[in-house]
Amino acid sequence: MARKAPTNLEYALLGLLHAQPQSGYDVRKTFATTAIGNYSSSPGAIYPALRRLESNGLVTGKIDSSTELRPRKVFAPSRKGRAVFRQWLQADFTPEDVAKKFDDLMLRLAFHGVLDDLAATRDFLRVLATETDRYIEDLEDQLRQFPEQTPIQPRLALGSGIEQYKAAARWAHQSVKKLTEDGS
Amino acid sequence: MARKAPTNLEYALLGLLHAQPQSGYDVRKTFATTAIGNYSSSPGAIYPALRRLESNGLVTGKIDSSTELRPRKVFAPSRKGRAVFRQWLQADFTPEDVAKKFDDLMLRLAFHGVLDDLAATRDFLRVLATETDRYIEDLEDQLRQFPEQTPIQPRLALGSGIEQYKAAARWAHQSVKKLTEDGS
DNA sequence: TCGCACATGTAACGTGTTACATGATTCA
DNA sequence: TGAATCATGTAACACGTTACATGTGCGA
Numbered sequence: 001m002a003r004k005a006p007t008n009l010e011y012a013l014l015g016l017l018h019a020q021p022q023s024g025y026d027v028r029k030t031f032a033t034t035a036i037g038n039y040s041s042s043p044g045a046i047y048p049a050l051r052r053l054e055s056n057g058l059v060t061g062k063i064d065s066s067t068e069l070r071p072r073k074v075f076a077p078s079r080k081g082r083a084v085f086r087q088w089l090q091a092d093f094t095p096e097d098v099a100k101k102f103d104d105l106m107l108r109l110a111f112h113g114v115l116d117d118l119a120a121t122r123d124f125l126r127v128l129a130t131e132t133d134r135y136i137e138d139l140e141d142q143l144r145q146f147p148e149q150t151p152i153q154p155r156l157a158l159g160s161g162i163e164q165y166k167a168a169a170r171w172a173h174q175s176v177k178k179l180t181e182d183g184s
Numbered sequence: 185m186a187r188k189a190p191t192n193l194e195y196a197l198l199g200l201l202h203a204q205p206q207s208g209y210d211v212r213k214t215f216a217t218t219a220i221g222n223y224s225s226s227p228g229a230i231y232p233a234l235r236r237l238e239s240n241g242l243v244t245g246k247i248d249s250s251t252e253l254r255p256r257k258v259f260a261p262s263r264k265g266r267a268v269f270r271q272w273l274q275a276d277f278t279p280e281d282v283a284k285k286f287d288d289l290m291l292r293l294a295f296h297g298v299l300d301d302l303a304a305t306r307d308f309l310r311v312l313a314t315e316t317d318r319y320i321e322d323l324e325d326q327l328r329q330f331p332e333q334t335p336i337q338p339r340l341a342l343g344s345g346i347e348q349y350k351a352a353a354r355w356a357h358q359s360v361k362k363l364t365e366d367g368s
Numbered sequence: 369t370c371g372c373a374c375a376t377g378t379a380a381c382g383t384g385t386t387a388c389a390t391g392a393t394t395c396a
Numbered sequence: 397t398g399a400a401t402c403a404t405g406t407a408a409c410a411c412g413t414t415a416c417a418t419g420t421g422c423g424a
Contacts (some may be wrong), residue, residue, distance in 0.1 A: 007383070027401050035326060035345060037282045045384055047405060070392055070403050088303050089207035099220045121337055142219060151365075153305060156293035162217060167351035171344050179336075209375050229412055231377055254375050254420060282411070 005056070005086070008104055009049050014085045017059060021076035024050050034106055035109050056140050058084055078099055081129045088116055099138075104169070122179040129172035136165050145167035186203070188241060191267070193233050193287055194242075196221050196260055198269045199295035201243060205260035208234050221291050234259055242268055268296075275300055283317045285320075306363040313356035320349050 006014070016027050016036075025047050031041035039045075053059040056082035065071045077085065089108055098103055105128060112121045139162045146155060190198070200211050200220075208230050217223035222228075237243040242265035249255045261269065273292055281289055288313060296305045323346045330339060 010372090022424075024405090025185055028403095035323060035342065040384070042385065043403090043405065044386070044407090048383085070390095071200040072403065073189070099219070106341045106344055109344075110338045112337040113335035118336075121340075125340075139219060139230035150380085152302075153296040154294045156305075156309075156359050157290045158219065159359075160290055160293075161350055163355040164348040167347040169348040175340050175343075188410090193412085195396090206378090207375075212375095225410070226413065227375090227377065228414070242415085254418095256375065 003068055006053070006056075006088075007049070008037065008107065009039055010053055011044060011088055011111075012107060013046070013053060014058060014074075014081055015073050015107075015114070018078050018085065019084070021074050023064075023072040023074050025072065026055075031037055035119065036110065037103060038109050053081070057081070067126055075099070085111075086115060088112075090120065092125070095135065098128070098135050118179055122176055125176045125179065126173050129169060129176060131174055132165055132169040136162060136169060140167065190237070190240075190272075191233070192221065192291065193223055193229060194237055195269065195272055195295075196223055196235055196291060197230070197237060197259075198265055199291075199298070200243060201259055201261050202269065202295070203300050205258050207248075207256040207258050209256065214289070220294065221287060238266070241265070257325070269295075270299060274304065277311070277315075279315055282312070282319050282341055302363055306360055309356050309360045309363065312343065313353060313360060316353040316356060320346060320353060323349065 003038070013027060016022065016030060024043070028041040028043065029047055030036060031039050032044075034159045043097065050059065054061055054075070057078055059075045060078050061075045064074045089112055093105060109121070109124065112124065115121070135179050143155065143158050143162065146158075189305050197211060200206065200214060205305045208227070212225040212227065212230055215223050215230075234243065234245070238245055238259070241262055244262050245257045245259045247255050248258045250292060273296055276365075277289060293305070293308065297310060299305070323342065327339065327346065
């Protein structure tokens with residue numbers, strides 16, 4: 001065994017199927033119209049990913065012929081799929097994740113509700129907040145270490161990143177507070 | 185002809201070579217230690233990309249045997265490479281770019297200095313600022329359209345995105361102001 | 369002598385992109 | 397009749413990831 005970990009797209013699909021069993025076409029619409037991750041809604045990505053999930057036993061597909069249109073294939077997570085998904089949600093994350101894969105962490109957060117454990121979400125956000133604070137210092141160091149004559153454009157680009165991470169940090173701290181207040 | 189457009193990694197390499205002709209190993213170090221894009225420093229990405237640039241005539245490589253270590257291959261942009269790079273910097277961008285490829289735009293901004301035209305950078309930021317404002321409204325609409333019973337986690341995840349884009353918008357507007365003041 | 373920094377590369381693999389194919393139903 | 401929407405899929409392709417290969421010089 002020791003199967004390879006699912007890709008982010010596969011986790012995103014698994015998450016959507018947790019909320020509501022649905023077809024590939026349905027999730028394509030979701031990807032096309034909402035800001036979830038930034039996953040492509042291209043059929044060449046979605047359908048093969050659903051196939052992989054199915055052949056790994058993480059979802060089960062059933063043909064729904066009840067409609068008069070072309071039959072839909074509706075997928076739902078299996079018990080194993082649910083277990084794998086929960087483990088992904090609860091996995092530790094590293095400083096590198098904050099620096100390079102912030103979006104992945106937001107994807108996990110978006111689906112954190114399936115754990116049905118606000119304390120877990122609060123802890124997640126707490127770690128995120130402190131790691132983000134740390135990374136901001138890192139970025140500010142990089143800005144300081146730019147040589148004197150560095151033109152303004154790279155400074156601006158880095159500055160944009162810093163401002164965005166600062167906003168994320170404020171948001172994370174505030175969210176922890178919010179969850180602590182109405183969660184206890 | 186009608187060559188395929190370079191990848192972002194290739195543009196990033198081209199940009200670094202504009203600042204200073206250097207070897208693959210040199211750029212790997214840069215990628216490994218700075219926040220430039222989030223490009224990987226893996227040799228399996230860098231060396232083939234440099235090869236592609238070379239075979240498309242965008243950079244030229246010269247063996248530098250002056251050191252006693254294993255000889256380095258130092259790359260520099262060609263005339264054609266410089267032209268292609270400038271065109272990339274000046275290309276229009278779409279709302280989709282702001283929504284899904286903000287990082288790419290920051291990469292372009294970081295290298296905008298090679299245009300040596302502060303007015304161009306200011307215009308770039310102006311468009312970026314207004315498009316970002318627009319996208320924020322989009323995201324806030326999505327948040328409002330969440331059904332009543334939506335759990336808090338997806339709201340938080342979307343909220344994080346909104347806060348980050350708001351920070352980016354403030355930064356962009358402020359940068360325009362800064363460039364207008366000391367640029368005229 | 370062991371390992372690390374320098375320096376460049378290759379091979380297998382998996383995944384996403386793009387473009388195409390198919391076919392039914394609904395509406396103008 | 398033709399176009400749009402529903403719905404699923406495949407094939408070619410290119411790129412990045414991971415892991416491996418190779419070889420020198422230097423410091424412990």
